[in-house]
Amino acid sequence: MLPLEKLVEPDRVHKSVYTDQAIFDREMANIWEKAWVYCGHESQLKKTGDYATVQIGRQPLIMVRGGDGRIRVLYNRCPHRGVQLCGNRQGNTGSTFVCSYHAWTFHLDGRVKGIPLSHGYAGTRMTHDNPDCSMKAAARVDSYRGFVFASLTAEGPSLVEFLGDAKIAFDDMCDRSPEGEVEIVPVCHRVVQHSNWKFFMENQLDALHPSVTHQSTGIAAGRVERKLQQAGQKPPLYYHYLSTFASSFDQWDSVQTVNFPRGHGILKGYMGLRPEDPDTQEYVAAMHRAHGEKKAEEYLGRSIHHVLIYPYLSVQSPLQQLRVLRPIAPNQTLSEIWHFRLKGVSQAIYRRALWYFNLVNSPATMINADDLENWTKGQWGLESDGGEWVSFHRNYGGDTCENGTTYSNNGTSEAVMRSQFAAWREYMK
Amino acid sequence: MSDLEQRLLEDVVIFENKEANRTGAQSIAPDHSPRQTHKSKPLPARSVVVAADLQQRVEQFLFHQSELLDEKQWAAYIELFAADGVYWMPVTSEQTEWLDSPSIFAEDRRMMEIRMGRVTHPNAWSQAPQWGTSHLVGNVVIESVTDTEISVRSRFQMMELRRDTTRHFAGTYRHKLQRVGHDFKIEVQRVDLLNGQAPFDYVLQIWV
Numbered sequence A: 001m002l003p004l005e006k007l008v009e010p011d012r013v014h015k016s017v018y019t020d021q022a023i024f025d026r027e028m029a030n031i032w033e034k035a036w037v038y039c040g041h042e043s044q045l046k047k048t049g050d051y052a053t054v055q056i057g058r059q060p061l062i063m064v065r066g067g068d069g070r071i072r073v074l075y076n077r078c079p080h081r082g083v084q085l086c087g088n089r090q091g092n093t094g095s096t097f098v099c100s101y102h103a104w105t106f107h108l109d110g111r112v113k114g115i116p117l118s119h120g121y122a123g124t125r126m127t128h129d130n131p132d133c134s135m136k137a138a139a140r141v142d143s144y145r146g147f148v149f150a151s152l153t154a155e156g157p158s159l160v161e162f163l164g165d166a167k168i169a170f171d172d173m174c175d176r177s178p179e180g181e182v183e184i185v186p187v188c189h190r191v192v193q194h195s196n197w198k199f200f201m202e203n204q205l206d207a208l209h210p211s212v213t214h215q216s217t218g219i220a221a222g223r224v225e226r227k228l229q230q231a232g233q234k235p236p237l238y239y240h241y242l243s244t245f246a247s248s249f250d251q252w253d254s255v256q257t258v259n260f261p262r263g264h265g266i267l268k269g270y271m272g273l274r275p276e277d278p279d280t281q282e283y284v285a286a287m288h289r290a291h292g293e294k295k296a297e298e299y300l301g302r303s304i305h306h307v308l309i310y311p312y313l314s315v316q317s318p319l320q321q322l323r324v325l326r327p328i329a330p331n332q333t334l335s336e337i338w339h340f341r342l343k344g345v346s347q348a349i350y351r352r353a354l355w356y357f358n359l360v361n362s363p364a365t366m367i368n369a370d371d372l373e374n375w376t377k378g379q380w381g382l383e384s385d386g387g388e389w390v391s392f393h394r395n396y397g398g399d400t401c402e403n404g405t406t407y408s409n410n411g412t413s414e415a416v417m418r419s420q421f422a423a424w425r426e427y428m429k
Numbered sequence B: 001m002s003d004l005e006q007r008l009l010e011d012v013v014i015f016e017n018k019e020a021n022r023t024g025a026q027s028i029a030p031d032h033s034p035r036q037t038h039k040s041k042p043l044p045a046r047s048v049v050v051a052a053d054l055q056q057r058v059e060q061f062l063f064h065q066s067e068l069l070d071e072k073q074w075a076a077y078i079e080l081f082a083a084d085g086v087y088w089m090p091v092t093s094e095q096t097e098w099l100d101s102p103s104i105f106a107e108d109r110r111m112m113e114i115r116m117g118r119v120t121h122p123n124a125w126s127q128a129p130q131w132g133t134s135h136l137v138g139n140v141v142i143e144s145v146t147d148t149e150i151s152v153r154s155r156f157q158m159m160e161l162r163r164d165t166t167r168h169f170a171g172t173y174r175h176k177l178q179r180v181g182h183d184f185k186i187e188v189q190r191v192d193l194l195n196g197q198a199p200f201d202y203v204l205q206i207w208v
Helices: A021-032 A159-175 A197-204 A215-230 A237-246 A249-253 A278-291 A293-300 A347-361 A368-383 A415-428 B003-008 B024-028 B036-040 B052-070 B074-079 B109-120
Strands: A012-014 A037-041 A050-056 A059-065 A071-075 A090-092 A112-114 A140-144 A147-151 A182-193 A257-259 A265-267 A306-309 A313-316 A321-329 A332-342 A389-391 A400-402 A405-407 B081-090 B103-108 B131-145 B149-162 B165-180 B183-193
Touching: A021 A321, A021 A415, A037 A050, A037 A059, A037 A182, A059 A147, A071 A140, A071 A147, A140 A159, A147 A159, A159 A265, A159 A306, A159 A313, A182 A347, A182 A368, A197 A306, A197 A313, A197 A321, A197 A332, A197 A368, A197 A415, A215 A237, A215 B109, A237 A347, A257 A415, A265 A415, A278 A293, A278 A347, A321 A347, A332 A347, A347 B103, A405 A415, B052 B074, B052 B131, B052 B149, B052 B165, B052 B183, B074 B109, B081 B109, B103 B109
Parallel strands: B081 B183
Antiparallel strands: A012 A389, A037 A147, A050 A059, A050 A090, A059 A071, A140 A147, A182 A332, A257 A265, A257 A405, A265 A306, A306 A313, A313 A321, A321 A332, A400 A405, B081 B103, B131 B149, B149 B165, B165 B183
């Protein structure tokens, strides 16, 4: 492994940060297993005993709701012989976890409940009162507006400090509900990319790629959209979701990115999500009634396409979806893509957002498929000896920096990647 | 006789265990009721008695549809759908509403037209590597018949080649067919992919 300052320069990075197993292991230890990692949403666990398994770095955990209503995050491991206690991705475990190997049982807060043949442990160090007999808990668990995070280290910034200005992701999503809350749709899309996780994070705020990568879909959708308009019909908003991908370089260059400390960032909005139709008018009226006109207009007027929480989360707050990365290997990354329902809105408003979720992020998407192809080929290219460096030179020196936040003066500036790697370097020290 | 041989003579036989309820996992997790999903599911419908020629025509229709996919005859494939026809692949088999739940595919004819336009565009990058499919449709069961409509359930197996890799998909088709003379139009085709919740880099870029 090259020294850090040789791996990451201000305008370029060495290819090995995408391909090297030792660097990947260090990322898992220094970033994922220390930072606050998103586990899930409170509404995922409705009843006592509801659980969902979560991978944090290399660590398998369980997020579970206890009888006291609290959500805890525990290692998915029986302290006896190490067997995982939950074998499914989600479910209800009743009032206890039961190990399938030797029937050790645990309360929902992880404390050991029963040890079979416990008299056999008399006089050993593994008696019922030893805390080692209980399931280990994540060092810290906290939530922000219903979104649950865990950190596997006791030290470090609080959740709110970690999120910084990027907490707008969750405010923006919840504020768009007349009730100020969202509820998770309990089925997620799961997508595997055969590439390093960084490809995803860089791509999210890369405003130059859509008109290149997604032109086939943008053009095909625009053609059908125009055909409908010519026939005097109003095409549904979700055609526009697809056709805007084929916007010109100049148009994309006018969309600004905001790059926060710790690698977080925002791609500002460009889709114009407030059409003049009865469904929208009814929704806006409900928002005015709930929040008052001034606040409601502030909420609905925010220019956000999506917010990145580095290094693993992309929150598309105006359309209520969230993508979370679970890296598996230097060249393999799993993403889970969740959709949320704004509380107190009509079915039409819900459906409108759901279309985006399905069209852009389902495993049959006509959009993300071309990204995945790019990243696979990108991984192969970087694994080769055809070159040593990855270039982030576009608009280098042309961005505006204020109080640690970098505003790109060109939407297509590679400020995004430069900012992410500055954060990466800090984590990897 | 050695110690070991002596000890080996001390045999234990576990007979029917009358104390079963008080031992092992049963004492700790005494709930033995079957899981909800297993007791609540209705049995699959049996074939209704229909004329053999109707069964044959329905089967031939399904075979033709899958052949059009494998031959990449997408315009003709879309034509099999009624003007307001829908192709739907939900994420889980529990879902019932095509507009209201996460879907892998949820497409009317216009969206299918966009998909065809996208896949045939020269810069559909993900489709640049060589690819093809081979479907096998069977277990065709006509669940109900009226003068105007037929509900039919079938199973499919599909092998896909992409670049240097083959993948295997399988599942259930549920067609609601409109009767148009001796032919049919698809009102709804529901596709439940057996491996729908498995993580893919993506499922096909064209209908399954």
